[in-house]
Amino acid sequence: MKKTAAKPHFSEIAQELTEAITSGRYPVGSVLPGELELCGLYNTSRHTVRAALQELQQLGLVSRKKNAGTRVESAAPKNDFRPSLSSLEDLIQFGSSNVRVVQSIEETTASGELAKALGCAGGSRWLRISSLRVDSASQRPVGWTDVYVDPLYAEIGEVVRASPDTLVSTLIERRYGRHVAEIRQVIRAMTIGEEMARALQVSPGMAGLEILRQYFDAAGQIFEVSLTVHPADRFAVAMRLQRSAA
Amino acid sequence: MKKTAAKPHFSEIAQELTEAITSGRYPVGSVLPGELELCGLYNTSRHTVRAALQELQQLGLVSRKKNAGTRVESAAPKNDFRPSLSSLEDLIQFGSSNVRVVQSIEETTASGELAKALGCAGGSRWLRISSLRVDSASQRPVGWTDVYVDPLYAEIGEVVRASPDTLVSTLIERRYGRHVAEIRQVIRAMTIGEEMARALQVSPGMAGLEILRQYFDAAGQIFEVSLTVHPADRFAVAMRLQRSAA
DNA sequence: ATTAAATACATGTCCGGACATATTGAGTCT
DNA sequence: AGACTCAATATGTCCGGACATGTATTTAAT
Structure with missing residues (x-):
């Protein structure tokens, strides 16, 4: 297995999942595999999988609930920037x-x-x-x-x-x-x-x-x-x- | 032992650190204690400390570099004005x-x-x-x-x-x-x-x-x-x- | 059948360890 | 002084485990 770039594993997983979502393989509204399942798929630890999922969550691509798994919320990362200033x-x-x-x-x-x-x-x-x-x-x-x-x-x-x-x-x-x-x-x-x-x-x-x-x-x-x-x-x-x- | 408020330990630590920064105990430009040091201070694991620091980072309060430690970047402004634009x-x-x-x-x-x-x-x-x-x-x-x-x-x-x-x-x-x-x-x-x-x-x-x-x-x-x-x-x-x- | 309690489940939190990597700074050599 | 080497150091990544917590489902009681 050859790594294409010197990139953290969790980041690669995040990217793959992002692509899977934007390409529609995981449609909006669907629930993607559980953490343990993903651990098996990518042959990695739960910690790594969670790091990847957290990234998706921050991008607003998925939401996560306790027993409902991680749900796809949006097909494209929100490019929504707002100025942050105190006054x-x-x-x-x-x-x-x-x-x-x-x-x-x-x-x-x-x-x-x-x-x-x-x-x-x-x-x-x-x-x-x-x-x-x-x-x-x-x-x-x-x-x-x-x-x-x-x-x-x-x-x-x-x-x-x-x-x-x-x-x-x-x-x-x-x-x-x-x-x-x-x-x-x-x-x-x-x-x-x-x-x-x-x-x-x-x-x-x-x-x-x-x-x-x-x-x-x-x-x-x-x-x-x-x-x-x-x-x-x-x-x-x-x-x-x-x-x-x- | 009954805790007063919402519990996640890392969240409490994040809150304390945020307050320490906004109050000026850690001035902008200063470097706050290393992860291991914070582990000792809060009597917790490195994982928890990192989760707290990550929260501060996402808020734009601190930046982190490999050997330079965690630097205070901003003194947490209260978002008085909340400018908005679509994209x-x-x-x-x-x-x-x-x-x-x-x-x-x-x-x-x-x-x-x-x-x-x-x-x-x-x-x-x-x-x-x-x-x-x-x-x-x-x-x-x-x-x-x-x-x-x-x-x-x-x-x-x-x-x-x-x-x-x-x-x-x-x-x-x-x-x-x-x-x-x-x-x-x-x-x-x-x-x-x-x-x-x-x-x-x-x-x-x-x-x-x-x-x-x-x-x-x-x-x-x-x-x-x-x-x-x-x-x-x-x-x-x-x-x-x-x-x-x- | 409707409501309430028990249960299984997925994510959330947390631990303690290991090695990788990059930056800093001290020491060394021109 | 300046350029370089190299080790110390703090953060980054990753592992495998443990228990907690909230949500859904199932089961039992009304």
């Missing part, structure tokens, strides 16, 4: 910490382009809070942010100025009790224009990272939108995706 | 589907810059699979991808060519049984150089989106790295984050 702040990883410096707060009318970005009807009114994110260490700007909120929340302006290190959405949650149920995020590359370049202290035409975030409440209503631009060399978005638990 | 493929959203067209497959040595990006020691050998992602509708290239895998998986080359619409990581899973447990992703903006611009059929100096992905197995070992560049106007990364129901 939203962790999603955006700056080199070091940074603070928000509010530049202007004014009411505007969403038209055309902006309205589409905000996912709302054209002509609706919004309160725009423009701010600069400045790295606390180097004092250089790392990003420009326009936050759009319902004019109803006008008073939030002062609070935002007073709390330079808290997300606007968190402030709204705290003050108005409108909770974020879902966030949609789009990340794209863009070219930094002249005006923006001046604000960010970079040369125009440079590559930048644009992040659009829409904040939805439980009713599915957008109540905050943020649009951020970061110079290419001063920012990156990092995240971890873990296979979701069975 | 990895959905994570990269473009208008329509696209196909991979392999350009070249060759062995290279990771040096300096690349080694750092790959998160490995300099001088190590990797198999590089360069490919172009082409939009099926417009037939225009939407991205250039360099996938780096262990030269051990050299045969994967043919398979990759044959399956132009499947992720390389999925192909490795199927063929070699090495499963992805975690993906780390970094997104940044960059400027597209001359060579790359030619390949992507855009003008040089244009802004581009660079996505670095590192694929880890259950043991915390990197076994695949992909580096993708997308022209600014042809690609965006979209995702939804949902608050966990709790």
Whole structure:
């Protein structure tokens, strides 16, 4: 018996069983041989067989119950990854910490382009809070942010100025009790224009990272939108995706 | 002797260790006692200790290496925000589907810059699979991808060519049984150089989106790295984050 | 026939041992 | 110092056994 690769025995068994399942030899809903039976089939110990079965279980291919044996649950390993992060702040990883410096707060009318970005009807009114994110260490700007909120929340302006290190959405949650149920995020590359370049202290035409975030409440209503631009060399978005638990 | 709660001994040990880590008694970066040492501490067998450690490993709390012991990697965050997305493929959203067209497959040595990006020691050998992602509708290239895998998986080359619409990581899973447990992703903006611009059929100096992905197995070992560049106007990364129901 | 108790069974937990393998670090030699 | 060899060491893999526990089936009682 020749081993094709230097691989743990239990891993090979797991692979064979996986293939047997994906190929349909063990259909979904069927129960595959018991542990002792598999021990005989692969001429190995129960410990090894269990290690293999555990792998299948982690992939969500099978489920196991005390006297019912191991049941095939799915024909394909779940390719279902979900980000694992403690909080939203962790999603955006700056080199070091940074603070928000509010530049202007004014009411505007969403038209055309902006309205589409905000996912709302054209002509609706919004309160725009423009701010600069400045790295606390180097004092250089790392990003420009326009936050759009319902004019109803006008008073939030002062609070935002007073709390330079808290997300606007968190402030709204705290003050108005409108909770974020879902966030949609789009990340794209863009070219930094002249005006923006001046604000960010970079040369125009440079590559930048644009992040659009829409904040939805439980009713599915957008109540905050943020649009951020970061110079290419001063920012990156990092995240971890873990296979979701069975 | 009446125990207070749910019994499995290894589970209790796992819980105690988890608490010890979250409380900071074992700080991130530190190495906790060896298996035999823990056997003595908890007065149990090595098998049981290993079962407990395996649990911590699956939670992403620790990583284990052959002679380096068990290292604390994370301080157990309480999953406040529970972002969700359907699958990895959905994570990269473009208008329509696209196909991979392999350009070249060759062995290279990771040096300096690349080694750092790959998160490995300099001088190590990797198999590089360069490919172009082409939009099926417009037939225009939407991205250039360099996938780096262990030269051990050299045969994967043919398979990759044959399956132009499947992720390389999925192909490795199927063929070699090495499963992805975690993906780390970094997104940044960059400027597209001359060579790359030619390949992507855009003008040089244009802004581009660079996505670095590192694929880890259950043991915390990197076994695949992909580096993708997308022209600014042809690609965006979209995702939804949902608050966990709790 | 319906319900309740006894029983067989498959997986779960745990033990103590053995050898394999890879990484570390000390010692050795240019 | 630097490159190399080699042994110590901690984890990885695997064995064969033992008893516990929950689930299903069978059997007995209502």
